[in-house]
Amino acid sequence: MDDVTYTKGIYTATATARPLDGGQFQGVVxxxxxxxxxxxxxxxxxxxxxxxxxxxxxxxxxxxxxILGEIEL
Structure with missing residues (x-):
């Protein structure tokens, strides 16, 4: 699955999902x-x-x- 990227000013947040043991997944930014x-x-x-x-x-x-919503530029 493709990562998703968001930008706010000089900040870039990349959202992805990684596989875990037991067939579960975890979201990571x-x-x-x-x-x-x-x-x-x-x-x-x-x-x-x-x-x-x-x-x-x-x-x-x-x-x-x-996360990006909390950043003040």
Whole structure:
């Protein structure tokens, strides 16, 4: 499944789903700050697991929206 990318100012959030043991999936968001003087990369994990890759990706997309919504430029 393809990753989904969102951008706000110098921040880029990439939402993805990763497989876990037992056939479960977890949503993950990678947040990158594109600042040549002070780059930053943070990884956020959705707290719950999902039975399907699509559900995990949907949870990751929601998390990415929340993270970017909290950023003040």
């Amino acid at each position: 990678s947040l990158d700050r594109d600042d040549p003087d002070d780059p930053e990369n943070m990884v956020y994990e959705v707290e719950t697991t999902s039975a399907s890759e699509q559900e995990a990706l949907d949870e990751a997309k929601a998390l990415a929206h929340r």
